[in-house]
Amino acid sequence: MEYVDAFTNTMLEIAEQILKAARAIDKKEVLKMLEILLEAKRKGKKIMVVGVGRSGLVGKAFAMRLMHLGFNVYVMGETITPAVKKEDVVIAISGSGATQVVVSVAEAARKMGALVISVTSFPDSSLAKQSHHVVRIPGRTKISLEKDYFARQILGIYEPLAPLGTLFEDTALVFFDSVIVALMKALELDEAELMERHANIEVP
Amino acid sequence: MEYVDAFTNTMLEIAEQILKAARAIDKKEVLKMLEILLEAKRKGKKIMVVGVGRSGLVGKAFAMRLMHLGFNVYVMGETITPAVKKEDVVIAISGSGATQVVVSVAEAARKMGALVISVTSFPDSSLAKQSHHVVRIPGRTKISLEKDYFARQILGIYEPLAPLGTLFEDTALVFFDSVIVALMKALELDEAELMERHANIEVP
Amino acid sequence: MEYVDAFTNTMLEIAEQILKAARAIDKKEVLKMLEILLEAKRKGKKIMVVGVGRSGLVGKAFAMRLMHLGFNVYVMGETITPAVKKEDVVIAISGSGATQVVVSVAEAARKMGALVISVTSFPDSSLAKQSHHVVRIPGRTKISLEKDYFARQILGIYEPLAPLGTLFEDTALVFFDSVIVALMKALELDEAELMERHANIEVP
Amino acid sequence: MEYVDAFTNTMLEIAEQILKAARAIDKKEVLKMLEILLEAKRKGKKIMVVGVGRSGLVGKAFAMRLMHLGFNVYVMGETITPAVKKEDVVIAISGSGATQVVVSVAEAARKMGALVISVTSFPDSSLAKQSHHVVRIPGRTKISLEKDYFARQILGIYEPLAPLGTLFEDTALVFFDSVIVALMKALELDEAELMERHANIEVP
Numbered sequence: 001m002e003y004v005d006a007f008t009n010t011m012l013e014i015a016e017q018i019l020k021a022a023r024a025i026d027k028k029e030v031l032k033m034l035e036i037l038l039e040a041k042r043k044g045k046k047i048m049v050v051g052v053g054r055s056g057l058v059g060k061a062f063a064m065r066l067m068h069l070g071f072n073v074y075v076m077g078e079t080i081t082p083a084v085k086k087e088d089v090v091i092a093i094s095g096s097g098a099t100q101v102v103v104s105v106a107e108a109a110r111k112m113g114a115l116v117i118s119v120t121s122f123p124d125s126s127l128a129k130q131s132h133h134v135v136r137i138p139g140r141t142k143i144s145l146e147k148d149y150f151a152r153q154i155l156g157i158y159e160p161l162a163p164l165g166t167l168f169e170d171t172a173l174v175f176f177d178s179v180i181v182a183l184m185k186a187l188e189l190d191e192a193e194l195m196e197r198h199a200n201i202e203v204p
Numbered sequence: 205m206e207y208v209d210a211f212t213n214t215m216l217e218i219a220e221q222i223l224k225a226a227r228a229i230d231k232k233e234v235l236k237m238l239e240i241l242l243e244a245k246r247k248g249k250k251i252m253v254v255g256v257g258r259s260g261l262v263g264k265a266f267a268m269r270l271m272h273l274g275f276n277v278y279v280m281g282e283t284i285t286p287a288v289k290k291e292d293v294v295i296a297i298s299g300s301g302a303t304q305v306v307v308s309v310a311e312a313a314r315k316m317g318a319l320v321i322s323v324t325s326f327p328d329s330s331l332a333k334q335s336h337h338v339v340r341i342p343g344r345t346k347i348s349l350e351k352d353y354f355a356r357q358i359l360g361i362y363e364p365l366a367p368l369g370t371l372f373e374d375t376a377l378v379f380f381d382s383v384i385v386a387l388m389k390a391l392e393l394d395e396a397e398l399m400e401r402h403a404n405i406e407v408p
Numbered sequence: 409m410e411y412v413d414a415f416t417n418t419m420l421e422i423a424e425q426i427l428k429a430a431r432a433i434d435k436k437e438v439l440k441m442l443e444i445l446l447e448a449k450r451k452g453k454k455i456m457v458v459g460v461g462r463s464g465l466v467g468k469a470f471a472m473r474l475m476h477l478g479f480n481v482y483v484m485g486e487t488i489t490p491a492v493k494k495e496d497v498v499i500a501i502s503g504s505g506a507t508q509v510v511v512s513v514a515e516a517a518r519k520m521g522a523l524v525i526s527v528t529s530f531p532d533s534s535l536a537k538q539s540h541h542v543v544r545i546p547g548r549t550k551i552s553l554e555k556d557y558f559a560r561q562i563l564g565i566y567e568p569l570a571p572l573g574t575l576f577e578d579t580a581l582v583f584f585d586s587v588i589v590a591l592m593k594a595l596e597l598d599e600a601e602l603m604e605r606h607a608n609i610e611v612p
Numbered sequence: 613m614e615y616v617d618a619f620t621n622t623m624l625e626i627a628e629q630i631l632k633a634a635r636a637i638d639k640k641e642v643l644k645m646l647e648i649l650l651e652a653k654r655k656g657k658k659i660m661v662v663g664v665g666r667s668g669l670v671g672k673a674f675a676m677r678l679m680h681l682g683f684n685v686y687v688m689g690e691t692i693t694p695a696v697k698k699e700d701v702v703i704a705i706s707g708s709g710a711t712q713v714v715v716s717v718a719e720a721a722r723k724m725g726a727l728v729i730s731v732t733s734f735p736d737s738s739l740a741k742q743s744h745h746v747v748r749i750p751g752r753t754k755i756s757l758e759k760d761y762f763a764r765q766i767l768g769i770y771e772p773l774a775p776l777g778t779l780f781e782d783t784a785l786v787f788f789d790s791v792i793v794a795l796m797k798a799l800e801l802d803e804a805e806l807m808e809r810h811a812n813i814e815v816p
Contacts (some may be wrong), residue, residue, distance in 0.1 A: 002389070003235070003238055003386040003387075003389050003390045004231045004234050004235045004386065005355065006225075006382075006385050006389045007231075007234050007238075007383060007385065008226060008229075008231065008382070008387045009384045010230075010381070010382040010385040010386070011222070011225070011226035011341065011378055011379065011382040012227075012299050013224060014378045014381065014382065015220075015222040015223040015226055015378065016219075016223070016238070016302055018218070018219040018222065018378075019219040019220070019223075020210060021215070021217060021331075022215035022219055023212075023216075025215075027208045027211075027212065030208050030211050031208045034207055034208070034211075038247050041348055045561060050408055050611065051408065052407065052408050053266050053403065053406070054268060056408050057261045057262075057264050057265050057268075058261075058265075060261050060487040061261050061262075061373070063259050063487050063488055064257065064261075064487050064488065065367070065370075066488075067487075067488045067490055068367070068368070073488055074488060074610045075486075075487045075488060076408055076482075076609065077408045077611035077612060078486050078487060078488070079471050079472050079475075079483045079486060079688070080295075080472065080474075080475045080481055080482060080483060080486070081314040081466040081607055081608065081611075082472055082475060082606075083605055083606060083607055083608040084608055084609055085603065086252075096400045099406050100406060100716075101406050101407065101408060101611070101713060101716075102406075102408070104712075104713075105408075105611065107277075107611050108608075108609045109609060112608065112609075120400070125389045153236070159266055162283045162381055162382075162384075162385060163272070163384065163385070163388065163398050164271070164272070164395065164398060165397065166269075166384075169265065169438050170377055170378050170381060174215055174218045174219065174222075176214065177213045177214070177218065177366055177370050177374060178210075178212070178214040178215040178218065178302045178366075179211060180367065181210050181211065181228075181366055181367070182207040182208065182210045182211040182213040182369065183205070183207075185207050185210045186207045191367045191368065193213070194367050194368060195368065196491065197488055197490050197491055198368065198490075198491060199257065199490065199491055200491040200492055200520065201305070201484065201492055201513050201516045201517060201520075202256045202257070202303050202304060202305050202306075202514075203247050203256065203305065203458065203484045203485035203489075203509070203513065203816045204254055204255065204256050204260050204280055204281045204305060204306070204309075204815045204816065239649075254815065264691040267691050268691050268692065270692075271691075271694055273623055276694060277692055279690075279691045279692060280813065280815045281485070281816060282687075282690050282691060282692070283672040283675050283679075283685060283687045283690060283816035284675055284676065284678075284685055284687060284690070285674050285811055285815075286677045286679055286809050286810075286811065287810060287812040288809065288812055288813055290784055291798055304510075304512075305509060305815070308508075308509075309813050309815065312812075312813045313813060316812065316813075358710045365782055373747065400695065401694050401695055402694075402695060403693055404695040404696055404720075404724065405688065405696055405717050405720045405721060407612045407662065407688045407689035407693075407717065408611045408612065408691060408714070410762055411643070411646055411795075411797050411798045411799070412639045412642050412794065412795045413795040414790075414797045415639075415642050415790045415791060415793065415794040416635075416637075416639065416790070417647075418789070418790040418793040419630070419633070419634035419787065419790040420631060420635075420685070422630070422635045422786045422789065422790065423627050423628075423630040423631040423634055424627075424631070425633075426623070426626070426786075427627040428690070429625060430620060430623035430624045430625070430627055431624075433620075433623075433633050434618075434682075435616045435620065438616050438619050439616045442615055442616070442619075448739065458816060459698065460814045460815065460816050461676065461811065461814070461816065462673050462676060464816050465669045465670075465672050465673050465676075465730070467671075468668075468669050469666045469669050469781065472665065472666060472669075473775070473778075474776070476776070484816060485816045490743045492677045497768060507814050508814060509652060509814050509815065509816060510814075510816075513816075521769065532758075532775065532797035543656075550806045570771055570789055570790075570792075570793055571677070571793070571796065571806050572680070572804045572806060572807065572810065574677075574789050574792075574805065575631045577673065577785075578785055578786050580621055581781075581782055581785055582630075582782050585622070585626065585774055586618075586619045586620070586622035586623040586626065586774075587619060587712060587780050588774075588775065588778075589616040589619065589622040589774055589775070590616065590618045590619040590770065591615075592623070592775065593614070593615050600777050601777065602776060603648065603776065605812070606776065607665065608633070608780045610664045610665070610711050610713050610714075611664065611713065612662055612664050612668050612688055612689045612711060612713060612714070612717075
């Protein structure tokens, strides 16, 4: 049964970290992100989400819900994703803020006049520097803890609990789902209205 | 600032639900899942993951980590996924257990002699019935709460907190990441060994 | 050098088969497909593309170009694909017309009031029977040649030249790209206008 | 009916271009590609395919068939793609040879000791320069015809026939499928053996 104890302890600890993150995330950073998203919706601008690996999967989960809310949203790299245009919003997700291709996309999008929001643990990262707005999400990431000030100082994480970027990715999923609830409130949408747009033919 | 309060409250509540789930999930169900996965690895059998929509994304996040652990793992529907063979393990993810295409895949896989593990909130669902082993994950799902006995009785969830399948999907991600830590312990792998297999060229 | 001869001969023969297909495809079937697509665009309806495996990849290549032409197009199974609604157009691609999940999607879409166009080698297949309009594309498919009347009678293909569904898939890609040129003419669009919508940030 | 004429003419012309390409492609370049792939298979090395947009879809269609032939093949950017290691083979597809992210992947792979094969219309492109071996495929690409010497001199293409990279992509699909037939001959595999590995549960 000892492996199962590792299972339970990890699940409890990840949940505890998400609780701490919920309290640590700067509300002003979230508010500004909400305002940018709502403004883009009013103006009919596109939201484009980009991330690599598991951060990319978290981005897709967010994009799917934004679609349910009626946003004009795309995932970078999917088949029918169009050109980024002026005033579109690019949401770039990277725990380390150092994922090269995400930094490049942010840089290119910025040159095209898009507004870049990055979601990262590192406010001093290359990605953050390419962004108009940064939302800091705690979470030990793949890069050395020495550099992860936010995680170390605010959360007191010193030991690897979950491997690689796990804590960032799990926290980011719950973060984005909470952003969705805030947007539902702002747009006065209920669950039935989301269900209306939800894919009605299920394809993996 | 009121939308931001909705954000913080949701994030806290989802984390609380994950905490409750960590305590509510049946350890014997997890242990059996771990044993099936470890046995498949020893025998050189494939692990195939299937899910639709956001549950599919959670499945991909799990598959990526299984690859880092050295499992021979595939995602159903991706380019290079081969045939399911006898004694392969299919992990089918569906909150409601009623997602038609996932049920069909489970049924087809069972006929081919594969071992089907389902991860669902509904132990009486069509999916669960097609499975050799069921791990129950609490989480209000898209289908009516009336039917969601597990969520209602164990967790005391009565009111929609997050829309549609959100609670299931968020809990499932943390669940699978905790399974990964248990497998790391069982296989005596450390983070450096995972990093060795982690994609070294980042592509979204 | 003998393997290289097999290479050259195959490439020549596939090209010859595409030439024959270009002559054999029924122009009235193509015209009706063009009219349905143009009507959907005028009405602001969605085009949804579905296919499995290599037929699915061909469908994605078509969807990408439809996006370049300004159609409101989605690929079934991708992240931001919304619900199928009345009068949307579903393009279902299957050489054999027997791919179960494609048949199921066609059936479900029909019930929701969508218009189903199937592109297949088998006008008597289950898929064709679920469709409002069928465009027959010759090409030996994965299923037995005995049943592949269109390929056998019109093209005189008796021997496997390329494995499995290759001939269908290669012919279908050129078919769809030719449909794109016809739509460009109908919409009086030139290449520069396509380039305008073409993704300007390249992500794999 | 005039749009339908545009359809038929385009389909005939693309097929003619593929015929010309079949004759124009350098057999020695193909032979060397075949030898590299067969050597990688013998040594148990991985084949990794990368491309953006429609070239990426063509790469996936090739990867799927390589899997059917028993190669250890992955698509860059998919869920379970592992690290690139020494002596792995990277197949980079880009008509222009200038797709930035593909060039970066080729460069990174080369540094890790992988062998890079590029498939492109431009033997002087940045991509070709990062490659150990180049296979030239004719096809007017998205970049100006002025620069597309190979297409202009060998094929005599002066006028846009199909938009953007269409000619390259269609030719590349038939090229790769012909490479598959050559590999089948070399490995003495028949269609039944491919079918054995072909996904037996169809998921879009």
